[in-house]
Amino acid sequence: MNGMDPELFEQFIEQLERYVRERLIPAEREVIEADRVPDEIVQEMRDMGLFGLTVPEEYGGAGLNTSQYARVVKTMAYAAPAYRSIFSINVGMFNSAIKNGGTEAQKTEWWPRIAAGEIACFGLTEPGSGSDSAAMATTARPDPSGNGWILNGTKRYITNAPHAAVGLIMARTEKEALPKNAHVSAFIVPMDTPGVTVGSPDHKMGQSGSHIADVILEDVHVPGEALLGGETGKGFVFAMKSLDNGRISVGAAATGYARRALDSALRYATERKAFGEPIANFQLIQQMLAESETEIYAAECMMTDVTARADRGENILRKAAAFKVFASEMCGRVVDRVVQIYGGAGYLAEYDAERFFRDARIYRIYEGTTQILQLQIAKHMLRDFAAQA
Structure with a gap:
């Protein structure tokens, strides 16, 4: 994918960096206290085209390639995580699934709506299943009255569910688990469809302003056109392909947020004095700063590589998983060092370090936990080795 003209894209990134620093960061306190992104900021993000970053231009989007999209996410992630969260499901998950598996009619209907800023959610996880699709309990059965399902x-931990206009819902269309998860299909479900209920937003450890909730489906009737791709048994494949983009998004977000935390620690270390001099002069403080810089740089290099591979059309499942694992774990180590650099102040809510620590913890969990992704990476390593033997 060629993406946006490189010169035009660099201009956009410069504008976005200013917007993050001059508009989004000053509004963070309001986001945290109200536990919501202000409506006017969401509208500004719509006007900037953030909800349709990777939607093709002919459908109203910006037409970014994966490398450009990841840079936008990393730039936005320098500010509070809620800002990225509100548009990232549209771009990294819903739009990707439509691109990979949608019919032309589905693209024509949904891409312009997504690009215009309708918020989407992605319904895979359930109370009794997450990565284990064989245990998925949500069902889709043919409507006996005619065309439809x-x-x-019930879906659980669904990001943006309280605000979403549409959801991509995974459901089993076969009772028995089938090879390659062919018992799972994907459905495009408007959230105002009768029978769809969204629970109250869950209270979380961090990431104020980003909301998750249960989605309950009770005899929800959808037309045949709601089946993604018009074919059963492909839903899990589409979901997994879109999860590659989702994992790149989380990795990019973790990398951007780690940079924000490290910049905060640098500022604090040069201002805070002990024994008559800035603590930045102490070698063990410098060690923590240097280790953090090294790890962020490594994550940035991984991001550049995996997104370039995606743009060349390579299978990036293993590389995307590896990037997400490394970047999310790296971010956890960086924010832990930042709290340590702040010392006692790092444990107080009035300082940013405490918030960075809480916000970063989820990166190691959603879009596939570190442990699940390690199993996935190893499985594909062993499969590739056996194929070469």
């Missing part, structure tokens, strides 16, 4: 089940 009836969905029943």
Whole structure:
């Protein structure tokens, strides 16, 4: 994918960096206290085209390639995580699934709406299943009255569910688990469809302003056109392909947020004095700063590589998982060092270090936990080795 003209894209990134520093960061306190991104900022993000970053231009989007999209996410992630969260499901998950598996009619209907700023959610995880699709309980059965499907089940921890206009819902269309998860299909479900109920937003450890909630489906009737790709048994494949982009998004976000935390620690270390001099002069403080800089740089290099591979059309499942694992774990180590550099102040809510620590913890969990992704990486390593033997 060629993406946006490189010179034009660099101009956009410069504008976005100013917007992050001059508009989004000053508004963070309001986001945290109100636990929501102000409506006017969401509208500004719509006007900037952030909800349709990778939607093709002919459908109203910006037409960014994966490398450009990841840079936008990393830039936005320098500010509070809620800002990225509100548009990232649209771009990294919903739009990717439509691109990979949607019919022309589905692209024509949904891409312009997504690009215009309708918020999407992605319904895979359930109370009893996450990565284990064989245990998925949500069902989709043919509507006996004619064309269409009836969905029943509950989805859990669904980001943006309280605000979403549409959801991509995974449901089993076969009772028995089938090879390659062919028992799972994907459905495009407007959230105002009768029978769809969204629970109250869950209270979380961090990431104020970003909301997750249950989605309950009770005899939800959708037309046949709601089946992604018009074919059963492909839903999990589409979901996994879109998860590659979702994992790149999380990795980019973790990398951007680690940079924000490290910049904060640098500022604090040069201002805070002990024994008559800035603590930045102490070698063990410098060690923590240097280790953090080294790890962020490594994550940035991984991001550049995996997104370039995606733009060349390579299978990036293993590389995207590796990037997400490294970047999310790296961010956890960086924010832990930042708290340590702040010392006692790092444990106080009035300082940013405490918030960075709480916000960063989820990066190691969603879009595939570190442990699940390690299993996935190893499985594909062993499969590739066996194929070469």
